[in-house]
Amino acid sequence: xxxxxxxxxxxxxxxxxxxxxxxxxxxxxxxxxxxxxxxxxxxxxxxxxxxxxxxxxxxxxxxxxxxxxxxxxxxxxxxxxxxxxxxxxxxxxxxxxxxxxxxxxxxxxxxxxxxxxxxxxxxxxxxxxxxxxxxxxxxxxxxxxxxxxxxxxxxxxxxxxxxxxxxxxxxxxxxxxxxxxxxxxxxxxxxxxxxxxxxxxxxxxxxxxxxxxxxxxxxxxxxxxxxxxxxxxxxxxxxxxxxxxxxxxxxxxxxxxxxxxxxxxxxxxxxxxxxxxxxxxxxxxxxxxxxxxxxxxxxxxxxxxxxxxxxxxxxxxxxxxxxxxxxx
Amino acid sequence: xxxxxxxxxxxxxxxxxxxxxxxxxxxxxxxxxxxxxxxxxxxxxxxxxxxxxxxxxxxxxxxxxxxxxxxxxxxxxxxxxxxxxxxxxxxxxxxxxxxxxxxxxxxxxxxxxxxxxxxxxxxxxxxxxxxxxxxxxxxxxxxxxxxxxxxxxxxxxxxxxxxxxxxxxxxxxxxxxxxxxxxxxxxxxxxxxxxxxxxxxxxxxxxxxxxxxxxxxxxxxxxxxxxxxxxxxxxxxxxxxxxxxxxxxxxxxxxxxxxxxxxxxxxxxxxxxxxxxxxxxxxxxxxxxxxxxxxxxxxxxxxxxxxxxxxxxxxxxxxxxxxxxxxxxxxxxxxxxxxxxxxxx
Numbered sequence: 244x245x246x247x248x249x250x251x252x253x254x255x256x257x258x259x260x261x262x263x264x265x266x267x268x269x270x271x272x273x274x275x276x277x278x279x280x281x282x283x284x285x286x287x288x289x290x291x292x293x294x295x296x297x298x299x300x301x302x303x304x305x306x307x308x309x310x311x312x313x314x315x316x317x318x319x320x321x322x323x324x325x326x327x328x329x330x331x332x333x334x335x336x337x338x339x340x341x342x343x344x345x346x347x348x349x350x351x352x353x354x355x356x357x358x359x360x361x362x363x364x365x366x367x368x369x370x371x372x373x374x375x376x377x378x379x380x381x382x383x384x385x386x387x388x389x390x391x392x393x394x395x396x397x398x399x400x401x402x403x404x405x406x407x408x409x410x411x412x413x414x415x416x417x418x419x420x421x422x423x424x425x426x427x428x429x430x431x432x433x434x435x436x437x438x439x440x441x442x443x444x445x446x447x448x449x450x451x452x453x454x455x456x457x458x459x460x461x462x463x464x465x466x467x468x469x470x471x472x473x474x475x476x477x478x479x480x481x482x483x484x485x486x487x488x489x490x491x492x493x494x495x496x497x498x499x500x501x502x503x504x505x506x507x508x509x510x511x512x513x514x515x516x517x518x519x520x521x522x523x524x525x526x527x528x529x530x531x532x533x534x535x536x537x538x539x540x541x542x543x544x545x546x547x548x549x550x551x552x553x554x555x556x557x558x559x560x561x562x563x564x565x566x567x568x569x570x571x
Numbered sequence: 572x573x574x575x576x577x578x579x580x581x582x583x584x585x586x587x588x589x590x591x592x593x594x595x596x597x598x599x600x601x602x603x604x605x606x607x608x609x610x611x612x613x614x615x616x617x618x619x620x621x622x623x624x625x626x627x628x629x630x631x632x633x634x635x636x637x638x639x640x641x642x643x644x645x646x647x648x649x650x651x652x653x654x655x656x657x658x659x660x661x662x663x664x665x666x667x668x669x670x671x672x673x674x675x676x677x678x679x680x681x682x683x684x685x686x687x688x689x690x691x692x693x694x695x696x697x698x699x700x701x702x703x704x705x706x707x708x709x710x711x712x713x714x715x716x717x718x719x720x721x722x723x724x725x726x727x728x729x730x731x732x733x734x735x736x737x738x739x740x741x742x743x744x745x746x747x748x749x750x751x752x753x754x755x756x757x758x759x760x761x762x763x764x765x766x767x768x769x770x771x772x773x774x775x776x777x778x779x780x781x782x783x784x785x786x787x788x789x790x791x792x793x794x795x796x797x798x799x800x801x802x803x804x805x806x807x808x809x810x811x812x813x814x815x816x817x818x819x820x821x822x823x824x825x826x827x828x829x830x831x832x833x834x835x836x837x838x839x840x841x842x843x844x845x846x847x848x849x850x851x852x853x854x855x856x857x858x859x860x861x862x863x864x865x866x867x868x869x870x871x872x873x874x875x876x877x878x879x880x881x882x883x884x885x886x887x888x889x890x891x892x893x894x895x896x897x898x899x900x901x902x903x904x905x906x907x908x909x910x911x912x913x914x915x916x
Contacts, residue, residue: 459852500784
């Protein structure tokens with residue numbers, strides 16, 4: 244079966260006065276129909292840029308400098324803006340972190356829903372309104388017929404994020420990109436939104452790219468997870484493997500640094516240092532200056548993603564490194 | 572006293588008396604429209620009860636955590652404890668001295684240097700126009716701790732090293748540091764005047780997990796070394812479990828449960844605590860089915876009558892709808908809940 248989304252060797256660059264910064268370097272992954280791919284990483288890892296690159300919303304002067312993005316086998320990264328606009332919202336739905344900024348505060352939410360529905364379908368005004376009502380009901384807004392004419396500020400944060408979910412699903416997209424959909428919400432509401440996102444996407448058969456820094460959310464929601472570091476994928480694999488038996492030293496450190504609810508620990512594992520800035524990404528493996536297991540090839544040679552057990556990992560610990568290279 | 576000397580071990584009598592006592596603390600904010608609008612539009616005054624009847628105590632060398640969702644009043648309590656806002660009711664007693672009693676002005680001034688605060692956002696809590704070393708030196712100068720500039724510089728260097736920064740970086744400005752390093756500067760500043768009690772308001776929620784781990788480890792090391800007492804505010808239950816000895820759960824301005832950390836995580840009593848614990852995503856992949864949580868936190872301007880949690884509570888009955896539950900002691904925990912009191916749950 245063709246994957247819903249294929250990203251091949253994606254490279255995103257930002258030219259600046261001080262030279263070209265590479266925000267995303269050689270990132271490849273697939274999302275199968277109905278699958279939830281979690282993309283996790285710390286700030287500056289490039290997870291949001293990956294999302295924006297897929298939907299073609301990289302702000303100039305940033306640009307996709309290499310690789311391709313395929314939606315159901317069709318290239319979309321080189322489409323003219325007019326055609327990309329038709330795909331966005333129709334075939335790819337989007338949910339962003341802050342529901343207050345993704346809704347227009349000056350329009351009633353009913354108007355925003357109807358507008359979205361009518362842009363992507365040939366429904367009449369009244370039919371679109373009916374559909375908007377059923378969408379609001381589906382995302383769990385109580386008494387939708389009285390709430391549909393409310394303004395975004397009259398909703399609470401959780402309710403707004405429900406409306407944003409309704410907007411994202413209005414045109415029955417094949418792929419939903421959710422960028423930190425629960426980060427701005429309280430834990431109790433966060434759990435509601437995760438459950439809703441999961442249920443809706445399963446019902447509508449949409450594939451999901453879930454971008455978050457919260458491993459807990461990934462563990463609950465995703466089927467597979469890609470761990471990003473300094474603009475590259477360090478490890479990608481089934482969520483259970485990556486969380487229970489991480490391979491890459493960065494993933495191991497990351498998992499160890501999360502305080503646990505279930506058991507006591509005296510000290511958290513700490514990764515020394517911090518994520519490198521884009522202006523100074525180390526050579527070779529970008530994680531080597533912080534890595535407790537770095538050895539000969541790491542500072543010089545960049546590891547590629549290679550299959551290891553049921554995952555793929557970019558780390559020299561798991562691959563024989565070229566002997567010719569070692570001789571240098 | 573140099574910053575590098577650790578605190579003396581507490582005497583037996585000292586350990587018995589709590590360092591911080593918060594008694595019946597409450598704060599009401601006036602969120603009314605301006606007077607003329609109220610007059611012309613016939614609007615009543617609107618009062619927001621940010622905190623009410625908050626009572627707890629913190630022993631020396633203990634970490635007491637306040638958890639709750641946004642709007643639960645935890646930061647308001649933190650600010651009242653350090654004296655950044657004045658309480659409407661109740662009082663804060665630190666080391667036996669009431670912070671709201673005018674008669675103890677001199678005592679209070681002496682106490683103030685023993686209390687420090689670390690804020691949530693290290694991007695906003697450091698003056699962007701000051702070099703790191705001036706930021707850390709400010710309390711030393713303000714309280715006249717260091718006698719000379721040379722001594723100030725020496726102590727600043729020690730403080731920066733203590734929090735894991737290079738003293739040579741002291742000449743940099745805050746924007747040249749990462750978020751984690753900035754929070755280290757904020758901690759160094761808090762430690763500068765040798766405090767005993769530090770109020771930390773969400774100290775790691777603006778940080779990435781790996782950096783959060785560094786800061787939490789640092790805070791625990793410093794606590795062991797200097798015998799610090801923390802009031803730790805957070806919405807992250809896993810972080811709280813890692814840091815705290817005792818935990819208070821707040822909901823709509825009230826403490827609904829106070830219990831030793833272990834006990835609370837093993838056997839949460841209040842339905843809200845149970846719900847909070849249940850809502851945390853499960854990293855252990857046990858496949859545990861989570862109970863869907865209903866509803867959201869109500870608007871604190873217009874709280875529900877009776878127990879503020881009753882509209883979301885699966886155990887609510889008629890009494891919960893009309894009568895505010897009073898704190899009761901059960902096991903090691905203090906709980907405000909009719910259902911617990913009546914033995915219904």
